Amino acid sequence: MMIPALIASVGLPLLAKAVGSALDGLDHPAAKTASAALAQVGQALSDRAITPEQVAEANRHLERMTELDSIEARAALAQVNASLRAEIRSEDWYVRRWRPTFGYAVAITWTATMAAIAWAIVAEPTQAPAIITALVNTSPIWGIALGVLGVAVVKRSQDKAVQPRP
Incomplete structure (x- = not known):
């Protein structure tokens, strides 16, 4: 009291x-x-x-x-985990591979974007503030993509650690 x-x-x-x-x-x-x-x-x-x-x-x-x-959050997380496990057990090659494919696509896109920005700033230094501002405006998009990628990598690493090796 x-x-x-x-x-x-x-x-x-x-x-x-x-x-x-x-x-x-x-x-x-x-x-x-x-x-x-x-x-x-x-x-x-x-x-x-x-x-x-x-x-x-x-x-x-x-x-x-x-x-x-x-x-409620635990129930939602359990559903996500069940979906991930179902994907891993799937006989369909693409269902099992979509996460790595997404990872490669994000990595390639990130590299291309950063290279293009670096080139644009070097080629047109007077435009650097506008280019950097435009890059900052893409932060939410990259945040979501990299967040999804991070969850996929961590989850896949955990799943591999649990699965017995053939």
Whole structure:
């Protein structure tokens, strides 16, 4: 009972004040509204209008919601792993090879892109800022492609470690 009381009396008011101050610094009506609401919550916590028991109940609710999210994430991961295992066991050559094919395609594309950018910057140095800006704008695309490749490599390495050698 001591910890919820401590959180209610010190931690949450401090957090509400810090987040509220940060939001108040933003020039947006939603941020201003949220800042005012957090100030009211902080005041209610300081005045004990929100009791430590209510804070403890809110924490229990948050823990349960986090647990449910974790269960959902584990179920999704189990489905992905089952799909990967089915691909590996497949008799179809391409189904088993699409991940390495994707890896080679990403590597070749990455190399070609970087070579083209290097050549363009050397050939037209005055265009370097625009070229680099354009490259930065491709970061989300490369992030997804390289993320997929990273997961595929790690998963395939794990699968190879588990499979007995012929």
